[in-house]
Amino acid sequence: MKVLLIQAYLGRNESDGAIFPLGLCYIATALKKHEVEMFDPNTSRKPYEELTEKIKCFQPQAACISIRNVDTTQRRDIFYYFKTIRPTVQLIKSIDPEIKIMLGGAGFSMFAEKIMERIPEADFGIYLEGEESVPELLNNLNNPENTKGIFSRNNGVLKFTGIRGMPDFTNLPIPRRDLLDIAKYLHPKNNNIGIQTKRGCALKCAYCNYQFLNGAVYRLRSPGSIADEIEYLINDFNIRKFTFVDSTFNVPQRHAEGICNEIIKRGLDIQWSAWFDIKHFSEELALLIRKAGCRNIGFSPDAVTDKALSALEKGITEEDIKKSLHTIKKVKGIKAGYNFFITSPGQDFWGFLKTLALLFKIPLTLMGKGGCRLGWIRIEPYTKIYEIAIKEGLIDKNTELLPENEQQLSMLFYTNPSSKYLDVIARVVLDLVEKLLLPTAKSLLNSVRILLKFRRN
Ligand code: B12
Ligand code: SF4
Structure with a gap:
């Protein structure tokens, strides 16, 4: 089938x-018995026109749309983002x-059912x-009820065939990356090509x-197969920069060490980024990961x-954060970005001030080796924050977490009810810092650099 x-x-x-689209690459690899093509409107100048052209040319019998993000x-x-999905589906149906x-x-x-x-x-x-x-x-398009994990329609009535177990990730083949022009995803700053180790x-x-999305139990790939995948990216596409898209790269720690050792053993010349858990981050690990790229x-x-x-059940302490900053500062060649929420459960006035101060403290401590981003929690389904938000009266059980529009989306961010005024202050401060202070500091720094260069010459 096409x-x-x-x-x-x-x-x-x-x-x-x-x-x-790494998820689609995994699906494409699993469809080895079918004729498969791939299209990403996000890299086209005229997304809908090019999609139309692709469909007319390829004439597929099935179209699989990967909804990765619904909003920012x-x-x-x-x-x-979600508002483009129905027009895309309607466009495909209008063609065939x-x-x-x-x-x-x-x-x-x-948000499957919705x-x-x-x-x-x-x-x-x-x-999932x-x-x-x-x-x-x-293989069962006429009898979808035979396949677990599927929503289908019977005379217009929506049916769900029930939850199925997660695939045996450990033994999945390396996902193919040849169906799109990978060069279009190269970015001067970001590693937009991903590899999944667990x-x-x-x-x-x-x-x-x-x-909810991937389970509470780790399913790990062997360091050897990860290194094979990296070699495939180098040899077939000359890709040497990527991100490990795992929840956290360094948990379980042995697995992370195994991957780094395999990369070092094979002498792979690469540069990568990943999310790390602070609790399991140490100077020894920092040295090892740096050596591995x-x-x-x-x-x-x-x-x-x-x-x-x-309150956020992070399993770490303030001391752990300080230690990580110290390690990053000490180990040369690695940069770190820290993410924080302005207001979260358990946040008080003191915590709020400390959080805002990090905007300056982290870049100053790391001296150009990193920074800090502050944001708010988007209340998502299957989370504890959803229950907390209901308990605190921020939303109720009938609140739709898949909004109809941006206005409704703006109501789905967690704010601590005991410190609503801090929320307003935070937004003003962030605007001030990002729109005025940081650009001014950057242009000042640039002027100083130019001046020094001029004097040296
Ligand atoms: C890694 C990651 C990133 C990295 C990506 C790096 C890279 N080079 O790939 C970075 C940090 C850049 C990132 C950015 C963003 N991300 Co992100 N990201 C993830 C994360 C942790 C993993 C995604 C991944 O690669 N998974 C590995 C692949 C193999 O899995 P998969 O895509 O899910 O595909 C599987 C299934 O979903 C399914 N499948 C997928 N497509 C299809 C299609 C069909 C038809 C079928 C049948 C099945 C199917 O089968 C696949 C194989 O099993 C997810 C959380 C998660 N656990 O999924 C969030 C997640 C996808 N991101 C999210 C968001 C919001 C964003 C941003 C919008 C954040 C922002 N404002 O910057 C941006 C958007 C960037 C963009 N342009 O798309 C949200 C989306 C939810 C939402 N509310 O919309 C998620 C779910 C996290 C969350 N819970 O909030 N992200
Ligand atoms: S935010 Fe916490 S629970 Fe979620 S993937 Fe990261 S470490 Fe795991």
Whole structure:
């Protein structure tokens, strides 16, 4: 069967560049018995026109749309990606109503039933990881009830065949990357090509639904197969920069060490970034990852005070954050970005001030080796923060977490009810810092640099 795999159109150009659709690469690899092509509107100048052309030319019998993000999750950059999905589905059906349309992806699974209701033109929805369910469904298109993990319609009535177990990730083949022009995803600053070394996360941060998406038990790939995948990217595409897209790269720590040792043993000349858990971060590990090519680390301590850290169930302390800063400062060649929430459960006035101070403290401590981003928690389904927000009266059980528009989306960010005024102050301060102070500091620094250069000459 001819199958067209489509990455959902985000509806705008992201300054961080388009993300290479790793999920679709896994699906494409699982469809080895089918004729598969891929299309990413996010790298085209005329997304809908080019999609139309692709469909007319390839004439697929099935189209799989990967809904990775539904929105930005950023309160200061509210944008609702989801609004492009129904027009895309309608466009495909208008070209050929016989094409069977399947929706899937992390963003889809979080709101599966609602999305199927809001897009009645979609034939099927595939819940969670799709490597086993998609090929099985394609073989049973007339009897979808035989495939677990599927939303389908029977005389217009939506049916769900029930949750299926997660695929055996450890033994999945290396995902193919040859169906799109990978060069379009190269970005001067970001590593938009991903490699996945594990699925699942055993940590339980209160705002995160990773356990719903990929389970609470780690499914690990062997260091050898990770290194093979890196060699495939180098040899076939000359890609030497990428991100490990795992929940956290360094948990379990032995696995991370094994991967680094394998990279070093094979002498792979690469540069990569990854998310790291602060608790399991040490100077020895920092030295090892640097030797293996790590250049950028993402940390998500999310809160500063022990009270807020404990309310977010982070399993770390303020002391752990300080230690990590010290390590990054000491180990040359690695940069780190820290993410925090302005207001979270357990946040008080003191914590709020400390959080704002980090905007300056982290860049100054790391002296050009990193920075800090402050944001708000987007209340997502299958999280503890959803329950907390209901308990605190911020939302109620009937609040729709898949909003209709950006206005409704703006109401889905967590703010601590005991410190609402801090929220307003934070937004003003952040605007001031990002729009005025930081640009001024940067241009001042540049002027000083130019002046020094001029004097030297
Ligand atoms: C790594 C990651 C990133 C990295 C990506 C780096 C890279 N080079 O790839 C970075 C940090 C850049 C990033 C950025 C963003 N991300 Co992000 N990211 C993730 C994360 C942790 C993993 C994604 C991944 O690669 N998974 C590995 C692949 C193999 O899995 P997969 O894509 O889910 O695909 C599987 C299934 O979903 C399914 N499937 C996928 N597509 C399809 C299609 C069909 C038809 C079928 C049947 C099945 C199917 O099968 C696949 C194989 O099992 C997820 C969380 C998660 N656990 O999924 C968030 C996540 C996808 N991101 C999210 C968000 C919001 C963003 C940003 C918008 C944040 C921001 N404002 O900057 C941006 C958007 C960037 C963009 N242009 O798309 C949200 C989306 C939810 C939402 N509310 O919209 C998630 C779910 C996290 C969360 N819970 O909030 N992200
Ligand atoms: S935020 Fe990261 S570490 Fe915490 S549960 Fe989610 S994936 Fe795991």
